[in-house]
Amino acid sequence: MKERLQKIIARSGMGSRRTAEQFIRQGRVMVNGSVVTQLGSLADPALDAISVDDVELAAPENKIYLVLHKPPGCVTSLHDPEGRATVSRFYDSIPERLYPVGRLDYDTEGLLVITNDGEFSQLLQHPRHGVEKKYLVKVKGVPLEAALKRLREGVEIDGRITSRAGVRLVKKGVRNSWCEVVLHEGLNRQLKKMFELIGHPSVRIIRIAIGPLQLGRLPSGTYRFLTKAEIEAVRQCAAGAAQKTPPRRSPRSRQPSRPASGRKAASTQRPKGLSSRRPKNYR
Numbered sequence: 001m002k003e004r005l006q007k008i009i010a011r012s013g014m015g016s017r018r019t020a021e022q023f024i025r026q027g028r029v030m031v032n033g034s035v036v037t038q039l040g041s042l043a044d045p046a047l048d049a050i051s052v053d054d055v056e057l058a059a060p061e062n063k064i065y066l067v068l069h070k071p072p073g074c075v076t077s078l079h080d081p082e083g084r085a086t087v088s089r090f091y092d093s094i095p096e097r098l099y100p101v102g103r104l105d106y107d108t109e110g111l112l113v114i115t116n117d118g119e120f121s122q123l124l125q126h127p128r129h130g131v132e133k134k135y136l137v138k139v140k141g142v143p144l145e146a147a148l149k150r151l152r153e154g155v156e157i158d159g160r161i162t163s164r165a166g167v168r169l170v171k172k173g174v175r176n177s178w179c180e181v182v183l184h185e186g187l188n189r190q191l192k193k194m195f196e197l198i199g200h201p202s203v204r205i206i207r208i209a210i211g212p213l214q215l216g217r218l219p220s221g222t223y224r225f226l227t228k229a230e231i232e233a234v235r236q237c238a239a240g241a242a243q244k245t246p247p248r249r250s251p252r253s254r255q256p257s258r259p260a261s262g263r264k265a266a267s268t269q270r271p272k273g274l275s276s277r278r279p280k281n282y283r
Contacts, residue, residue: 002042005029008050012057028053064096065226066114069218076103076112087112091223101125105189110135110207111215114223120234124210127185129238134209135181136170137191139200142177143169147198151181157193165194176203211237 009020009029021039023029029036030051031043043050050057070076074085077100087100091114101113101121115121124131151167166182177200181191195202208215212233218224 001046002044005031005036005041005043005050006039008043008045009052009057014052014057023052030054061116062096063117063120064094064098064115065117065120065231066091066094066098066223067213067215067218067226068112068114068223069215069220070104070109070112071220072107072109075106076100087114090221102186104207105192105205108205108207109220110205111210111213112207113210113213113226120231123234123238130184131211131234131238132209133183133186133207135183135191136206136208137179137181137195137202138176138204139179139195139202140176141200142172143179143195143198143200145169147200148179150198151194155194155197157187157190157197160187162187162190162194 005024006017006020009015009023010017014020015023020029024037024039024041027035027037030049031041032049045057068087068090070087070090074087074089076087078086078088080086084106088098091098096116098114098116099121101115101124104110104112113121113124123129148167148169152165154161154164156162163184165184166180168180169177170180171178179195181194183190187193191205192202206215213226213230
């Protein structure tokens with residue numbers, strides 16, 4: 001597929017788009033042996049030979065998109081300085097170098113996207129796209145509706161107020177309960193801190209969806225490839241979410257007092273006489 005030449009050069013890692021434009025203006029870029037100096041020129045990286053200063057750009061890598069069911073007890077990185085197990089061991093048979101999109105805590109499990117497509121990764125991670133993440137959270141006790149309402153409206157974590165969230169109780173138990181939570185952001189250990197604030201610490205956290213991507217019945221520790229329809233659905237979801245950023249609750253501030261006037265303030269006293277089924281499969 002043909003694209004703007006500066007975009008292809010920037011994606012190859014040889015510099016930003018602005019730098020690529022300078023290369024083109026300076027006559028340092030060749031396509032199929034011919035110098036190109038016109039900005040906006042098109043080329044197909046899969047078919048055309050593109051070079052900068054006689055250094056040919058590498059052919060585009062094979063794009064891989066996976067959904068992994070991350071189990072607890074491993075970190076979402078390619079290497080851990082503490083020597084803990086990493087998620088890469090679950091897909092190390094794939095020759096391409098793949099990267100986890102975002103992160104799940106060591107003890108958190110569930111849906112994790114793995115890919116080598118940087119642009120696709122940004123669609124899922126960047127705050128301006130606002131792609132929702134859905135979780136099942138097992139907590140101690142049974143949270144009251146008033147406590148869940150606090151979480152929906154936003155609570156203060158590490159000096160900032162969380163975005164409004166979707167929170168509902170989906171299963172009550174004698175000792176533990178399950179809540180479904182939909183987040184538009186990903187603060188550090190956010191879910192754990194949210195439920196600690198209302199006095200119901202989390203026991204287990206499972207991410208079951210990211211935007212249109214569903215964990216489904218994928219066994220823990222295994223992966224599957226995304227379909228073309230799912231990849232396109234993510235792009236459409238990110239484009240739609242970017243147009244409607246969820247409202248953020250800000251700390252309340254006192255209204256400035258009005259300067260005193262010669263008139264007696266009117267009394268503000270009122271006159272008298274006015275008057276989900278999934279959690280059942282989890283322990």
